[in-house]
Amino acid sequence: MTTMDERVTDEVEALEAILLDDVVIKRVDGVPQAIETVVHPSTGDDADQQYVCVTLEVKLTPAYPDTSPDVILRNPRGLDDQLLSSINSQIKEKLSDCLGQPVVFELIELIRENLTESNLPSGQCAICLYGFVDGDVFIKTQCYHHFHSHCLASHLTAGERNYQEELEKLPHWQRSQTPPYQQSCPVCRSTVSCDVDALRRAPPPVESLAAPPFCLTAELKALQLQMAALLARQVAKGGVVCPGDSGPPPLTITTPAADDEAANSSPNDPQDGAKSDAFGTRNGHTSAEHSSPGSPRRPAYRGPYRGFNRRGKPGRGARGPR
Numbered sequence: 335m336t337t338m339d340e341r342v343t344d345e346v347e348a349l350e351a352i353l354l355d356d357v358v359i360k361r362v363d364g365v366p367q368a369i370e371t372v373v374h375p376s377t378g379d380d381a382d383q384q385y386v387c388v389t390l391e392v393k394l395t396p397a398y399p400d401t402s403p404d405v406i407l408r409n410p411r412g413l414d415d416q417l418l419s420s421i422n423s424q425i426k427e428k429l430s431d432c433l434g435q436p437v438v439f440e441l442i443e444l445i446r447e448n449l450t451e452s453n454l455p456s457g458q459c460a461i462c463l464y465g466f467v468d469g470d471v472f473i474k475t476q477c478y479h480h481f482h483s484h485c486l487a488s489h490l491t492a493g494e495r496n497y498q499e500e501l502e503k504l505p506h507w508q509r510s511q512t513p514p515y516q517q518s519c520p521v522c523r524s525t526v527s528c529d530v531d532a533l534r535r536a537p538p539p540v541e542s543l544a545a546p547p548f549c550l551t552a553e554l555k556a557l558q559l560q561m562a563a564l565l566a567r568q569v570a571k572g573g574v575v576c577p578g579d580s581g582p583p584p585l586t587i588t589t590p591a592a593d594d595e596a597a598n599s600s601p602n603d604p605q606d607g608a609k610s611d612a613f614g615t616r617n618g619h620t621s622a623e624h625s626s627p628g629s630p631r632r633p634a635y636r637g638p639y640r641g642f643n644r645r646g647k648p649g650r651g652a653r654g655p656r
């Protein structure tokens with residue numbers, strides 16, 4: 335017991351001394367239980383050149399290091415499944431090779447070597463869906479997601495414009511309580527802070543320049559209808575969060591604002607009109623599901639659609655009696 339403690343204590347001490355704030359040691363009653371650190375490729379001091387990373391979690395078993403710890407890789411960024419599974423099998427080998435001695439530094443080194451070799455964004459830009467090729471200007475966000483600079487500029491500009499439009503629809507008293515516009519990552523919604531003017535100076539994605547001009551085919555139109563119906567279903571079930579949403583979590587049912595209440599109750603509605611009203615029938619983008627005025631009532635809507643609408647996503651043109 336004493337021997338084991340010493341080996342573990344020495345390793346943990348060394349990790350903390352070398353990695354400083356970059357390592358988190360989880361302890362119970364002062365005894366280390368798990369070690370967690372984010373591993374980056376070696377690029378000297380140039381963090382801007384790190385395009386990939388992964389979180390390494392090492393859960394110490396009671397008899398560690400005489401038994402292997404449980405090793406988990408989480409939050410991979412810029413790594414494809416193939417590379418991840420290759421790293422995982424190298425970890426397994428390393429664990430059996432190092433049985434009986436502290437292994438965390440070895441694991442970090444092994445992962446870092448792999449990341450350094452594959453330090454390039456993989457996959458596509460989530461905004462334009464084109465890949466990253468030679469000549470593309472791209473940016474890595476603080477959350478390690480990659481976009482063409484040009485695409486991210488368009489996305490952030492549109493996001494801010496939407497925010498302003500929604501803000502202007504709010505009554506004055508509510509505007510002052512609304513948090514200011516905050517840029518967010520289009521993939522993971524983490525807060526980002528980018529210089530949009532600098533991004534905008536970047537050229538469009540190389541592959542987009544070579545692509546044939548866009549044409550709305552019958553096939554695409556059919557797909558649009560299908561997607562609109564799907565979105566309506568997701569929204570009705572509370573599965574859609576607005577971009578830049580800083581409100582309550584999506585599955586929280588909130589009390590409707592007074593003006594929404596008025597807009598949603600038709601003159602003939604009973605007192606509980608807002609609660610039992612068929613929200614979907616009033617919104618433009620659910621046109622596929624429109625019912626005629628005489629059709630029977632839909633089931634009561636219970637999700638957070640109201641909050642979604644307050645931010646104006648489906649458009650207010652279709653709202654309220656005409």
Ligand SMILES: [Zn+2]
Pocket residue numbers: 459460461462463464481482485539
């Ligand atoms: Zn792009």
Ligand SMILES: [Zn+2]
Pocket residue numbers: 475477478479519520521522523524
């Ligand atoms: Zn992100």
